[in-house]
Amino acid sequence: MLTTSHYLTEFQSLKFFDTLSDEEKMTLMANSRVISDHSRSNLIYDKNTPCNYIYFVVEGSVKVSTFEEDKEHISIILHKGNIFGECCLYGQEMTQFSAHTIEERTRIISINVECFKILMKHNFEFNLKVIEMIGEKIKKSEERLHNFATKDARQRIVEFLKENVENNGRRVGLEMLIKHGLTQQDIANFTGTSRQTVTTVLNDLKSKNKIHLRRKSILIRDLTALV
Numbered sequence: 001m002l003t004t005s006h007y008l009t010e011f012q013s014l015k016f017f018d019t020l021s022d023e024e025k026m027t028l029m030a031n032s033r034v035i036s037d038h039s040r041s042n043l044i045y046d047k048n049t050p051c052n053y054i055y056f057v058v059e060g061s062v063k064v065s066t067f068e069e070d071k072e073h074i075s076i077i078l079h080k081g082n083i084f085g086e087c088c089l090y091g092q093e094m095t096q097f098s099a100h101t102i103e104e105r106t107r108i109i110s111i112n113v114e115c116f117k118i119l120m121k122h123n124f125e126f127n128l129k130v131i132e133m134i135g136e137k138i139k140k141s142e143e144r145l146h147n148f149a150t151k152d153a154r155q156r157i158v159e160f161l162k163e164n165v166e167n168n169g170r171r172v173g174l175e176m177l178i179k180h181g182l183t184q185q186d187i188a189n190f191t192g193t194s195r196q197t198v199t200t201v202l203n204d205l206k207s208k209n210k211i212h213l214r215r216k217s218i219l220i221r222d223l224t225a226l227v
Helices: 004-012 022-030 086-090 113-122 124-150 153-168 184-191 195-207
Strands: 032-037 043-045 053-059 062-068 071-078 098-101 106-112 169-172 175-179 211-214 217-220
Touching (some): 053 086, 053 113, 062 184, 071 124, 071 184, 086 113, 086 124, 106 113, 113 124, 153 169, 153 175, 153 184, 184 195
Antiparallel strands (some): 032 106, 043 098, 053 106, 062 098, 211 217
16 A cells, blocks of 8 residues: 555656645545556556546556457557546547556556546646647647658658657667567557568668667667668
């Protein structure tokens, strides 16, 4: 069981909540819970679940996806500080997608939506942060749709690597390291390609010494040369 101090640490670890007073954070604590998973691909919520909670990633990664004809289509991949389940803020009653953990160690805060709406109503700066974060997600979704319409499979896989460097990369000397829990099938499901195509493209980039592959990480040698 988490103590109050541990619970408060979860909120303080996310800059998103910096605009809230200690009293407002305590209100959130009373209307939320921390979900900790220690295995990959655990279900957070399923499609057509009542929209009662807003979720934030504290540690690890989450994929939001849907299944059509037994094939998974990944809508978005989320990392620390990202919001999801926000559909309940604009009147949607049931979720349209499912959400699963990606990495073996993942922590998520789920917050009662009615409490969240009250804080948005009374704290303008916090409300603005929520709008900006949701707007950024919409922008990335639009960019992805553009990539699907204008870029071939290889280009979409390369764009996926670049986006992950931007969202979840860590500099190691002159190189960039992406740590992830994604399978090559996950990457295929996100980029609208096949697992075989992902394998071919990654191996080609590796043979040209543009990336170095490990089971749970990808090292980008030179981001500007990644084509």
